Structures are given as structure tokens and as C-alpha cells.
Amino acid sequence: xxxxxxxxxxxxxxxxxxxxxxxxxxxxxxxxxxxxxxxxxxxxxxxxxxxxxxxxxxxxxxxxxxxxxxxxxxxxxxxxxxxxxxxxxxxxxxxxxxxxxxxxxxxxxxxxxxxxxxxxxxxxxxxxxxxxxxxxxxxxxxxxxxxxxxxxxxxxxxxxxxxxxxxxxxxxxxxxxxxxxxxxxxxxxxxxxxxxxxxxxxxxxxxxxxxxxxxxxxxxxxxxxxxxxxxxxxxxxx
Amino acid sequence: xxxxxxxxxxxxxxxxxxxxxxxxxxxxxxxxxxxxxxxxxxxxxxxxxxxxxxxxxxxxxxxxxxxxxxxxxxxxxxxxxxxxxxxxxxxxxxxxxxxxxxxxxxxxxxxxxxxxxxxxxxxxxxxxxxxxxxxxxxxxxxxxxxxxxxxxxxxxxxxxxxxxxxxxxxxxxxxxxxxxxxxxxxxxxxxxxxxxxxxxxxxxxxxxxxxxxxxxxxxxxxxxxxxxxxxxxxxxxxxxxxxxxxxxxxxxxxxxxxxxxxxxxxxxxxxxxxxxxxxxxxxxxxxxxxxxxxxxx
Numbered sequence: 330x331x332x333x334x335x336x337x338x339x340x341x342x343x344x345x346x347x348x349x350x351x352x353x354x355x356x357x358x359x360x361x362x363x364x365x366x367x368x369x370x371x372x373x374x375x376x377x378x379x380x381x382x383x384x385x386x387x388x389x390x391x392x393x394x395x396x397x398x399x400x401x402x403x404x405x406x407x408x409x410x411x412x413x414x415x416x417x418x419x420x421x422x423x424x425x426x427x428x429x430x431x432x433x434x435x436x437x438x439x440x441x442x443x444x445x446x447x448x449x450x451x452x453x454x455x456x457x458x459x460x461x462x463x464x465x466x467x468x469x470x471x472x473x474x475x476x477x478x479x480x481x482x483x484x485x486x487x488x489x490x491x492x493x494x495x496x497x498x499x500x501x502x503x504x505x506x507x508x509x510x511x512x513x514x515x516x517x518x519x520x521x522x523x524x525x526x527x528x529x530x531x532x533x534x535x536x537x538x539x540x541x542x543x544x545x546x547x548x549x550x551x552x553x554x555x556x557x558x559x560x561x562x563x564x565x566x567x
Numbered sequence: 568x569x570x571x572x573x574x575x576x577x578x579x580x581x582x583x584x585x586x587x588x589x590x591x592x593x594x595x596x597x598x599x600x601x602x603x604x605x606x607x608x609x610x611x612x613x614x615x616x617x618x619x620x621x622x623x624x625x626x627x628x629x630x631x632x633x634x635x636x637x638x639x640x641x642x643x644x645x646x647x648x649x650x651x652x653x654x655x656x657x658x659x660x661x662x663x664x665x666x667x668x669x670x671x672x673x674x675x676x677x678x679x680x681x682x683x684x685x686x687x688x689x690x691x692x693x694x695x696x697x698x699x700x701x702x703x704x705x706x707x708x709x710x711x712x713x714x715x716x717x718x719x720x721x722x723x724x725x726x727x728x729x730x731x732x733x734x735x736x737x738x739x740x741x742x743x744x745x746x747x748x749x750x751x752x753x754x755x756x757x758x759x760x761x762x763x764x765x766x767x768x769x770x771x772x773x774x775x776x777x778x779x780x781x782x783x784x785x786x787x788x789x790x791x792x793x794x795x796x797x798x799x800x801x802x803x804x805x806x807x808x809x810x811x812x813x814x815x816x817x818x819x820x821x822x823x824x825x826x827x828x829x830x831x832x833x834x835x836x837x838x839x840x841x842x843x844x845x846x847x848x849x850x851x852x853x854x855x856x857x858x859x860x861x862x863x864x
Binding site: 379381400401404405406410411413417426427429431433434465479483 | 743748
């Protein structure tokens with residue numbers, strides 16, 4: 330059953346059309362990769378899904394409920410979180426404060442907050458040692474782990490990951506991708522936006538490829554791996 | 568030496584009031600990217616509430632919390648009516664809006680109350696002082712310093728230990744991501760205005776307690792000073808606002824105390840000259856904000 334559906338999505342920035350007629354759907358328990366070169370409209374699509382940019386036209390549904398027009402802060406309460414591109418941890422706050430902020434939708438439920446905090450610390454042991462450190466002083470890889478852990482603090486059903494491997498050392502990227510698979514196995518559906526095609530198709534079930542704002546091809550990870558359409562989308566061939 | 572201690576106490580007292588006002592400006596600026604020039608009118612509203620409470624015969628100890636509550640409500644109304652509609656506009660639009668709010672309120676005070684200064688009834692106790700070892704410290708100043716420090720401690724606790732406080736710090740750094748985490752934009756901004764209203768209210772009570780009068784333009788000068796203090800400290804930085812407030816208080820009081828008489832007329836210019844000099848040394852302020860130049864909301 331589809332957990333997220335996007336139909337005929339258009340996003341404009343002034344006169345520039347960043348996203349053109351994007352339609353996609355994600356089933357419960359899948360990892361779906363949204364691939365494409367820089368500027369293809371991947372992040373704009375994500376930002377429109379969570380309401381950070383208003384869609385010009387189009388429908389976005391989460392388990393049959395329309396998300397269009399909902400304020401961003403409401404989505405996390407429905408079970409959707411976005412780990413933004415560039416990590417964007419709160420650099421002046423401590424690691425633990427960052428995590429606690431991720432649990433805001435839990436409201437006053439102190440037990441679940443504590444439980445989730447412990448779970449994040451066991452999922453990302455490095456964060457335990459850094460618990461009281463100012464997040465801005467963490468390394469890039471640690472910040473990425475913190476950013477993902479912060480998103481998980483609200484116990485989301487659907488996690489949107491925007492470029493989690495960007496700017497990280499290869500062995501850290503491996504760790505992050507292992508975590509992504511582990512998260513799916515724990516029951517979280519994942520929409521993964523990535524430039525790292527090879528790694529993404531290794532972990533994803535299906536993929537969509539965007540170029541110049543539109544989806545140019547889609548299919549199972551295996552199909553995409555064996556077709557040349559992905560390369561073409563990146564290299565800009567017609 | 569005694570004069571020096573006396574002046575230092577004066578400086579801490581004045582600096583504390585500047586610090587409270589600068590903090591109120593900084594909290595709003597850090598979250599919305601707006602300088603609220605109507606902040607001073609919150610002080611004035613506090614002053615008039617004290618005046619009316621005095622006329623109605625309320626004791627000061629009851630009038631002060633009422634006045635601070637009214638300042639908080641006024642700040643919340645200001646946000647809802649004037650600033651929410653322009654929240655996502657440019658910094659210039661918000662700045663002009665805040666000037667408009669300030670001028671409208673000043674005009675209302677002039678026309679509905681009086682263009683002239685009005686006396687505020689204060690308890691005699693405030694005018695008394697404690698003497699020891701050749702020092703004479705006003706009750707006023709002791710109250711002012713201890714209230715300022717208490718407020719700073721409470722605010723620090725709130726911002727560090729409560730989820731709403733953390734959300735406000737997070738929103739000051741990156742509002743979009745704070746919203747992604749579930750921070751309700753309206754609640755965070757209303758919370759910031761409530762705090763800034765409370766700070767303006769406390770500063771207003773302290774200001775009026777020194778002067779025993781209130782006039783329609785009362786808030787303008789202190790808030791201008793607080794604005795300077797906030798910039799000196801590092802605009803948008805809360806620690807900076809406190810540092811800048813105290814620094815400006817010290818500069819002004821020491822200049823007033825130690826400049827030779829014939830240079831006294833240039834005191835304000837000299838004080839601002841020192842501020843400019845400090846800013847040349849530290850262009851982002853004494854304690855720069857974490858996200859200098861980052862986009863707001």
C-alpha cells in the first residue's frame with residue numbers, strides 16, 4: 330500500500346520551474362531512491378512534499394491524507410520527517426539538545442522521549458561520547474549521524490533523506506548506507522535523494538531519475554542499474 | 568575609591584536595564600530577523616499602567632506585576648496584529664512596520680493620555696538608601712540589580728532546560744529545520760514576543776522607579792541605547808546583548824563620572840565613539856551570534 334503519493338507536482342521559484350509534473354509513489358517498507366544530477370529538482374521535490382516550498386500545482390498524499398497546505402511543523406506529527414541536505418544540525422546546541430528537539434512531536438511523553446534517546450545512542454554510539462558537545466564542533470560524518478538520529482527521535486513512519494552522503498569520507502558513507510538499510514528493516518519507509526547512484530541503487534528497492542525538473546525514468550533498482558537511462562540523465566544526453 | 572564603587576554600582580544598575588532591553592530586541596531579531604523599534608512603547612505602556620495603578624490606589628508591589636503582564640499582552644497583540652502579516656517579508660518591511668507601530672502608539676499616548684510627563688506614585692522606600700562604610704546605595708539600585716540578575720538566571724534556565732526554550736534557540740539558528748522538527752512557528756514567535764514583552768515590562772518598571780514619571784516618548788531613548796548595546800554585543804546574540812548592555816552602562820556612567828566638566832557636553836558622542844572603536848576591533852560584536860548572515864524564517 331502506498332504510504333506517500335505525489336501527483337502532477339509543479340514547483341516554481343519566480344519564473345523558474347524547478348519541478349515539472351512529478352508523479353511518484355512509495356509503498357510501505359520500501360527504500361525508494363530519487364536520483365539525478367545537481368539542479369535536477371530533487372531537493373525541491375522533497376521541500377514541496379514537506380511544505381517548505383509551496384507546490385504550484387499538484388497533489389501530495391500521505392496514507393490517503395492530503396498534505397498540501399499543511400504547515401511544515403504538522404507533518405512530523407503525522408509521521409514524516411526530512412533530514413535536510415547539508416545536515417543542518419543546530420550548531421550552537423549540544424548533541425543531546427539537538428536530539429531532544431527531534432522529539433518535540435512526542436509532546437509531554439517523557440518516557441518515550443527517553444526511550445528514543447537511548448535507542449539513538451545505541452544506534453549511533455559515537456553520539457553518546459559527544460552527548461554534551463556543541464554540535465557545530467562535530468565532524469561532518471558525526472553531524473550527518475546526528476541529523477539522521479534527530480529525525481528519528483519523533484519515531485517517523487516515513488523518512489526523507491536529502492543527500493546523506495554529501496561531502497563525507499567513503500567509509501562514513503558506507504556506515505550511513507548500512508544504517509539506512511537497518512532503518513528500513515526496523516519498519517521505516519525511506520525516500521532517499523542522492524547523487525551517489527551506485528550506492529543508492531545497491532540499497533534501494535526502486536528508483537526514480539530526475540533531469541531538468543522532470544522524472545525521466547523509473548523502475549526497480551535492478552532495471553535502473555542495467556539501463557543507460559541513469560547515466561544519460563546525469564550526463565544530460567537526450 | 569568610594570566614588571569608584573558608587574559609580575560601579577550605578578553602572579551595573581543602568582547596564583542591567585540596558586541588558587534587559589537589548590535582550591528583548593535580540594530575542595526577536597534572532598528569530599525573526601526584525602528590529603522591533605516599538606519595543607520602547609512596551610516600556611511606556613508599562614509606565615502608564617503603573618501610573619493608573621497608582622491613581623487607583625494599588626500598592627506598587629501589586630502594580631508592578633500587573634504592569635509587566637500588560638506589557639506581555641501588548642507584545643503578543645503587537646505580534647498578532649502588526650508583525651504576523653509581514654513575517655515573511657524583507658527586513659526593511661518589518662523595520663518600517665515596527666516604526667509605524669511605535670509612532671501610532673506614541674500618538675495614542677499623546678492624544679488619549681497627555682503629551683506631557685505624568686507623575687507616577689512610588690513607595691517612599693524606593694527613594695531611600697542604605698549607608699555603610701561611606702557608601703550610599705539606593706534601594707532602587709539594589710532592587711534593580713537583583714531583579715536584573717534574577718531575570719537573567721531564569722531566562723538562561725528557560726532557554727537551556729525547557730523544550731520551548733531549546734526550540735527558540737534552534738529557531739534562531741535555522742527556522743526551517745526547527746519547523747521540520749515540529750516547532751510550531753506561531754508558538755515560537757509568540758513565545759519570543761511574550762519574553763521580550765516581559766523584559767520590556769521589567770525594564771519599564773525599573774526605569775520608572777528611577778524617575779517617578781512617564782511620558783509618551785519615554786521608551787524611545789532607552790530602546791535606542793538598547794539597540795546600540797545589542798549591536799555592540801553582536802546583533803542576534805543573547806549573551807552578546809547582555810554583555811553589550813552592561814558595557815554601554817559602564818561606558819556611560821564612567822564617562823559621566825570621570826570626564827572633566829568642560830568635556831561633559833561631548834559625553835554621548837564620546838560614548839558612541841568608544842562603541843564604534845570596539846566595533847572596529849570586533850565587527851561582529853563582543854559575543855557574535857552563531858549564524859551571522861544566515862537567512863531568517
